[in-house]
Amino acid sequence: MLRSPMPCRRRFVRSAALLASAAALAVGLSAVAPARAESLTARQAFALEVFKELVETNTVTATGDTARAADAMAARLRAAGFADADVQVFKPAPRKGNLVARLRGTGAKRPMLLLAHLDVVPASREDWSVEPFSFLEKDGYYYGRGTSDDKFMAAAFVANLIRYRQEGYRPDRDIILALETDEEIIDRDALGIQWLIRNHRDLIDAEFAINEGGGVGLRGGKPVRTSVQTSEKVFQSYRLEVRNRGGHSAVPNRDNAIYRLAEALVRLSKFNFPFRLNETTRAYFDRAAALENPQLAADMKSVASGHPDLAALSVSRLSANPVYNAQLRTTCVATMLEGGHAENALPQLARATINCRIMPGEPVDEVQATLVRVVADDQISVTPLNEATLSEPSPLHQEIMGAIETVTAEFWPGIPVIPAMSAGATDGSHLRNAGIPTYGHSGLAGDIDDQRAHGKDERVLVKSFFDGVEYQYRLVKLLAGGG
Ligand SMILES: [Zn+2]
Numbered sequence: 001m002l003r004s005p006m007p008c009r010r011r012f013v014r015s016a017a018l019l020a021s022a023a024a025l026a027v028g029l030s031a032v033a034p035a036r037a038e039s040l041t042a043r044q045a046f047a048l049e050v051f052k053e054l055v056e057t058n059t060v061t062a063t064g065d066t067a068r069a070a071d072a073m074a075a076r077l078r079a080a081g082f083a084d085a086d087v088q089v090f091k092p093a094p095r096k097g098n099l100v101a102r103l104r105g106t107g108a109k110r111p112m113l114l115l116a117h118l119d120v121v122p123a124s125r126e127d128w129s130v131e132p133f134s135f136l137e138k139d140g141y142y143y144g145r146g147t148s149d150d151k152f153m154a155a156a157f158v159a160n161l162i163r164y165r166q167e168g169y170r171p172d173r174d175i176i177l178a179l180e181t182d183e184e185i186i187d188r189d190a191l192g193i194q195w196l197i198r199n200h201r202d203l204i205d206a207e208f209a210i211n212e213g214g215g216v217g218l219r220g221g222k223p224v225r226t227s228v229q230t231s232e233k234v235f236q237s238y239r240l241e242v243r244n245r246g247g248h249s250a251v252p253n254r255d256n257a258i259y260r261l262a263e264a265l266v267r268l269s270k271f272n273f274p275f276r277l278n279e280t281t282r283a284y285f286d287r288a289a290a291l292e293n294p295q296l297a298a299d300m301k302s303v304a305s306g307h308p309d310l311a312a313l314s315v316s317r318l319s320a321n322p323v324y325n326a327q328l329r330t331t332c333v334a335t336m337l338e339g340g341h342a343e344n345a346l347p348q349l350a351r352a353t354i355n356c357r358i359m360p361g362e363p364v365d366e367v368q369a370t371l372v373r374v375v376a377d378d379q380i381s382v383t384p385l386n387e388a389t390l391s392e393p394s395p396l397h398q399e400i401m402g403a404i405e406t407v408t409a410e411f412w413p414g415i416p417v418i419p420a421m422s423a424g425a426t427d428g429s430h431l432r433n434a435g436i437p438t439y440g441h442s443g444l445a446g447d448i449d450d451q452r453a454h455g456k457d458e459r460v461l462v463k464s465f466f467d468g469v470e471y472q473y474r475l476v477k478l479l480a481g482g483g
Helices: 016-020 022-027 042-055 066-079 151-166 193-204 257-269 279-291 294-305 308-319 322-328 364-375 398-411 428-433 462-480
Strands: 087-093 096-103 112-117 136-138 141-143 175-180 208-219 222-232 234-243 331-339 349-358 380-384 417-422 438-447 459-461
Touching: 042 066, 042 151, 042 462, 066 087, 066 096, 066 151, 066 175, 087 193, 096 151, 096 193, 112 151, 112 462, 141 462, 151 175, 151 438, 151 462, 175 193, 193 428, 208 417, 208 428, 208 462, 222 279, 222 398, 222 428, 234 257, 234 364, 257 331, 257 349, 257 364, 257 380, 279 294, 279 322, 279 417, 294 308, 308 322, 349 364, 364 380, 398 417, 398 438, 398 462, 428 438, 438 459, 438 462, 459 462
Parallel strands: 112 175, 112 208, 208 438, 222 417
Antiparallel strands: 087 096, 096 175, 136 141, 141 459, 208 222, 222 438, 234 349, 234 380, 331 349
């Protein structure tokens, strides 16, 4: 699941029948009764059937079966007339499956890739108020683990690819679909997109990719903005460690490993990494300003202007908000602590884990050097705990951002399209690092203040589901060109 700087999800409701009418779209987004099974078009009923099948297939990363889900989606594509050679399922391990399918275009342009993950995080029945792995429509929502993360995207892509084929659509470029396993684990040996890049790069090679990420944010049921994740911070942890010869606690000496470490941590807690702006965060502050109160808006605008004198006070005010602070700079924070070995002994060891989220483009070595300088104690070692996966930001290409703005204006008139940098890591980073610029953008509308991905009672609004499928249909078609 993508960890967005602007987590969001609640859905608004509008009659699905409105979708048929462009004129009605322009009328606005007032709440109407939820779409009911009997009022669905055949296409909507089909998309819903695909969604239900995915949600009811238990695909928890470690214990579920993504191969079964991949096979089921492959069967649907083949049944719709896709050639066997254009629908492949790879099973790099038991119960692990990746599907790669291709809708052939004229070849006038390089292919585009649609990526979604099939696996989900665990959900226990005791925590939930409904069955997590049985699809349920209740009070205008669809409930189930994975409904928002990320089976909406997977279902929309499959249903729309089939629709394109049935309509005889011939795009300017091939549209490649990849449904992967193992997105929900942080593991260098994950068998999803990393495995596909390593083993079948030719099959997924594309000019750019659309992945999960930004969606439409609702406040009080009204759409206020949509976001496009184009960049993410780099995850890097370090261990701070002090060793000491120790002794009896009845005769303490001044040199105590725990005190040394504690003092270093206090110094770190007061330190701020320097403010840095990149193309994405500049656009983020510039456009998100429209959603904030006058003071915040002015601060965001002055930060976006990039003028150091103008920005200094604004940066310090914005830094008080953890979400904005994470957009302004690299952060490093203590997350774990251990030390000592007996109640009556001086500690021979004290250790802390520091987790950093590094601005893309900032050298990782520099961060370690900064930590050493801030810790300012040569008795304390600073050691990396993982090898950083660097992530190249995807450029804000006008062709892609422009298409997103065009289709957004039709579905949710007047809301800003805001580029976003995730404070956490997604599988977009693997594609970006492989040279495929990736845009995290779903078209799924949800309440900004009711984020349920990875949590209990995950759900999407019925209305948002159908709007989102239709939105993706239009957006992908615009990006793929032809007709
Ligand atoms: Zn996800």
